Amino acid sequence: MPEGDVVWRTATRLNSALAGHEVTVWDLRWPSLATTDLRGSTVIEVVSAGKHLLCRLLREDQRFTLHSHLRMEGSWHVRPSAESATGGPRAGSHGRQLREADIRAVVATRAWTTIGYRLGMLDLVTTDAEHRLIGHLGPDVLGAGWDxxxxxxxxxxxxxxxxxxxxxxxxxxxxxxxxxxxxxxxxxxxxxxxxxxxxxxxxxxxxxxxxxxxxxxxxxxxxxxxxxxxxxxxxxxxxxxxxxxxxxxxxxxxxxxxxxxxxxxxxxxxxxxxxxxxxxxxxxxxxxxxxxx
Ligand SMILES: [Zn+2]
Missing domain, CATH: 1.10.8.50 (Helicase, Ruva Protein; domain 3)
Known part of the structure; x- marks a missing residue:
């Protein structure tokens, strides 16, 4: 099961790929979120909080957070968007083969495609409501405010x-x-x-x-x-x-x-x-x- 260090590293990788860029693909394969569409928004940052991942986005003047949790076997994969466009997220030389049926989220910019795989949780909230998802957490071992x-x-x-x-x-x-x-x-x-x-x-x-x-x-x-x-x-x-x-x-x-x-x-x-x-x-x-x- 991914622990805080793995989740921290995942956030860092997603942040390098997405932060500061416009979202061109937004495909959440999660029943409650399937109709959401944040294409055209800009990714502000991706951070971890304990074992939770928070992808913060800005659309016009509203901030949103895409929250995910890897639970037992989830992961996020980062691949060049050019490769995804030609062969789908399963193709290519980067990383392992992903089973289409286990893909839960695809969020891409022109350069990079990020794929949420076998995620344990996925939520979309306005950023000011993040506390409802992570407010119960004690101090984050790898957080800047470690206490x-x-x-x-x-x-x-x-x-x-x-x-x-x-x-x-x-x-x-x-x-x-x-x-x-x-x-x-x-x-x-x-x-x-x-x-x-x-x-x-x-x-x-x-x-x-x-x-x-x-x-x-x-x-x-x-x-x-x-x-x-x-x-x-x-x-x-x-x-x-x-x-x-x-x-x-x-x-x-x-x-x-x-x-x-x-x-x-x-x-x-x-x-x-x-x-x-x-x-x-x-x-x-x-x-x-x-x-x-
Ligand atoms: Zn011993």
Whole structure:
């Protein structure tokens, strides 16, 4: 699942392609938005907010925001418009083949065509109503206004909740998904099920600083690295490695669900390096089914 760093990079790419240019193609393949038409508007900017993407546009004196969320498997692709015009968005040498049926949005300028693929959410609002879509978000880990103190205050207000669950809660801080949650807690030696209230101030500060550092370090590169080792197969410690040996102690890594259904998510961890409360081993869960999530 794309996390804050991937979404930040997507916004940067879309912004370079579209900002300052007039929209020549506007094709939203989304039931509630299919009849909208913002051709002739100018793209002001594309920015990320946590895991949300905001494409802001200006038509005459009105500002609009095209909001999208990648959810589990969404992506935005950028291709030269000349290529799209001759062969459609599936053609060409740039990037992978896209399935026409999974294209949810095409927004193009004369130079570049951007394609929203398998998007999890798509909305169009006036920019002054953006807060209805992203107003619930806590401080954006990669945002210009990153506010670590506000995050620590929120964590302190939920002493009984598991720290792993809090890191995934976008109302606490925006941008962290299961990858950074698992990796950061491994690096700090904390079980994801540790109640936030049982952690000392220095543990919490260290953890929040680490999350910020990991996402910042990875936002400009295609591979998410938490080990400092960019070699294939060595880039991270625990995420998607259930059943394989811990890189530090050799113990088989585990995966269990964390959080309340239906919003429960996977948490990968080392039972030896991350002491603290952990769920009982559930049959099959350390196996194939969850390993790759
Ligand atoms: Zn270990």
């Amino acid at each position: 670590q103190e506000a995050v620590l205050t929120t964590l302190a207000a939920h002493p009984d909740r598991a720290i792993g669950e809090l890191l995934l809660d976008q109302r606490v801080l925006a941008g962290v998904g299961t990858f950074y949650m698992s990796e950061a807690l491994f690096l700090r030696g904390l079980s994801p099920w540790t109640p936030a209230g049982s952690l000392g101030a220095s543990d919490l500060v260290g953890l929040v600083e680490l999350v910020h550092r990991l996402l910042s370090a990875n936002r400009d590169r295609a591979v998410q690295i938490t080990t400092g080792d960019a070699r294939r197969g060595r880039t991270n410690y625990v995420h998607a490695r259930a059943g394989r040996p811990c890189r530090r102690c050799g113990e088989p890594l585990r995966v269990e669900m964390i959080g309340e259904a239906p919003r429960e998510r996977t948490a990968f961890f080392c039972p030896r390096c991350q002491p603290g409360p952990t769920p009982a081993v559930s049959p099959g869960r350390s196996g194939r089914a969850l390993r790759r999530r």
